[in-house]
Every structure is written in C-alpha cells, then in structure tokens.
Amino acid sequence: xxxxxxxxxxxxxxxxxxxxxxxxxxxxxxxxxxxxxxxxxxxxxxxxxxxxxxxxxxxxxxxxxxxxxxxxxxxxxxxxxxxxxxxxxxxxxxxxxxxxxxxxxxxxxxxxxx
Numbered sequence: 001x002x003x004x005x006x007x008x009x010x011x012x013x014x015x016x017x018x019x020x021x022x023x024x025x026x027x028x029x030x031x032x033x034x035x036x037x038x039x040x041x042x043x044x045x046x047x048x049x050x051x052x053x054x055x056x057x058x059x060x061x062x063x064x065x066x067x068x069x070x071x072x073x074x075x076x077x078x079x080x081x082x083x084x085x086x087x088x089x090x091x092x093x094x095x096x097x098x099x100x101x102x103x104x105x106x107x108x109x110x111x112x113x114x
Contacts, residue, residue, distance in 0.1 A: 038109040045084050047111040052080040057095060057114040063107050076101075077114050 038061075039047075051058045062074050081091035081100070088105040095114075 039111065041105060044108050044111060045105060048080050048090050048105070048108065049083050051111065052083050052090075055079065059112050059114050060092060061109040061111075062092075062101065062103065063109055073109070 047058070050056075057077060057079050059075060059077050062076060064072050064074065066072055076092070076094055076099075078092055078094040081093050084090050084105055090103055090105060090108075092101045092103055093099070
C-alpha cells in the first residue's frame with residue numbers, strides 16, 4: 001500500500017505562502033506482529049463518515065482479536081449505519097443484512113468503494 005501525502009505549509013513573513021507535499025510515515029495494524037500497512041486512522045474516519053452520509057456500499061477490511069495472540073482479518077461488503085461516534089465506534093451491516101458489527105475505528109484497516 002502506498003504512503004499517503006498531506007499538504008504542509010511553509011510560512012515566512014517575507015515570502016508568500018508555499019505548499020509542499022510530505023509523505024506520511026507508515027501506520028501499523030493494531031496487532032504489532034503483523035507488518036502489513038493500513039490506512040491512516042483519520043482517513044478511515046473520513047471515508048466511513050462519507051460512506052454513511054452518501055449511503056454508499058463499501059468493502060472494509062476488519063481485524064478482530066480472537067485470543068491472546070490470535071487475530072483474524074475479514075473483507076466484508078456492506079454499508080455503514082452510523083457516523084463515527086465520539087467514542088470512536090461505528091455500526092457496519094453486511095450487504096446481505098445477516099451480520100451487523102459494532103466496531104472500534106481501530107479495527108477497520110482499510111475502506112474502498114464497493
């Protein structure tokens with residue numbers, strides 16, 4: 001997965017405002033033993049809120065803890081039923097409406113359009 005970039009402003013009194021692009025450092029999953037890169041948390045929050053507001057079905061990679069050193073990753077397709085709450089939780093329902101997840105935002109590793 002590629003690194004994401006964000007604008008950085010260089011403010012000086014004598015020169016006009018200049019904007020540069022700087023790479024964001026890689027972000028690790030919630031399981032430190034897994035070395036796969038994931039989307040930055042602020043981007044996951046933004047994409048989840050946009051998908052909820054626009055009622056867009058998305059694919060989401062969810063990481064669940066199964067036990068003391070056991071994690072599973074699942075690719076699910078569905079819609080978000082709520083915005084990200086102040087407690088950093090979000091509701092996600094699969095497209096077949098069989099499973100509804102209450103997820104902490106750190107469990108969502110990636111989101112893409114479905």
